[in-house]
Amino acid sequence: MPGHLISFEGPEGGGKSTQARLLAEALRAGGAEVLETREPGGTPTGEIIRNLLQNDLSGEPLCDETEALLFCASRAQLCRNVLAPALARGQWVVLDRFTDSTIAYQGYGRGFPPDTLRALNAFATGPVRPSLTFLLDLPVEEGLRRALVRSGSRDRIESAPLDFHRRLRDGYLEMAAREPERFAVLDASADASAVAALVRETVAARLGFRFS
Numbered sequence: 601m602p603g604h605l606i607s608f609e610g611p612e613g614g615g616k617s618t619q620a621r622l623l624a625e626a627l628r629a630g631g632a633e634v635l636e637t638r639e640p641g642g643t644p645t646g647e648i649i650r651n652l653l654q655n656d657l658s659g660e661p662l663c664d665e666t667e668a669l670l671f672c673a674s675r676a677q678l679c680r681n682v683l684a685p686a687l688a689r690g691q692w693v694v695l696d697r698f699t700d701s702t703i704a705y706q707g708y709g710r711g712f713p714p715d716t717l718r719a720l721n722a723f724a725t726g727p728v729r730p731s732l733t734f735l736l737d738l739p740v741e742e743g744l745r746r747a748l749v750r751s752g753s754r755d756r757i758e759s760a761p762l763d764f765h766r767r768l769r770d771g772y773l774e775m776a777a778r779e780p781e782r783f784a785v786l787d788a789s790a791d792a793s794a795v796a797a798l799v800r801e802t803v804a805a806r807l808g809f810r811f812s
């Protein structure tokens with residue numbers, strides 16, 4: 601596909617939304633057509649699924665299998681209706697979480713076999729793949745603290761035990777070590793503007809974009 605998909609990943613509070621927004625602004629300032637979106641969500645159906653996933657809406661606890669399938673359902677809707685057409689038009693897509701979140705949270709976190717989750721991801725995404733993935737890494741306690749300061753309360757997944765969050769952080773680091781050509785691991789405990797500068801340098805070096 602002629603466009604580029606850049607995803608931001610990592611444990612809670614790493615600054616994914618902040619960095620995705622800053623990168624999208626910088627790409628636009630450099631003349632790129634940019635689509636900025638997020639998972640779960642990014643489509644009307646996906647936003648309903650997001651609400652279902654984050655706030656026990658039905659009053660019935662979601663089983664872990666349902667949770668995994670709902671993340672992939674939101675992804676399928678986003679890939680087919682939004683990402684694939686944007687990439688085919690040659691746009692830059694900046695995405696706050698994608699397939700690696702499923703391997704980290706539902707795989708390393710909940711304990712589902714990674715191969716099952718990879719097959720679900722492939723079913724959901726079709727040919728859509730990230731050109732570059734930023735892993736914004738930071739200690740779990742610091743990330744949860746930041747997320748709590750931002751929202752004032754913890755949602756369903758943020759409330760999972762600390763050990764769950766530690767496993768998924770380790771999982772992300774393992775995934776990044778396995779695919780160094782796609783991942784760039786950044787220390788997210790640094791100041792947001794310093795992280796943003798590293799993001800721009802990496803996009804320039806790996807994808808050849810000239811920032812103004």
Ligand code: Z5A
Nearest residue numbers: 612613614615616617618671701702705746750757758792
């Ligand atoms: N999930 C899953 O389980 N499986 C999947 O397949 C997918 C997702 C796709 C989505 O929640 C949840 O779904 C998520 C994973 C799971 N788990 N939870 N909970 P979300 O979209 O609502 O939230 P999130 O993706 O987890 O975002 P976040 O971690 O809460 O935040 P963030 O985007 O990384 O950070 P931020 O909002 O940019 O910043 C957080 C606060 O820190 C904010 O006050 C900033 O001003 C501050 N901040 C940002 N950068 C810095 C720096 N550098 N220094 C100091 N302070 C900073």
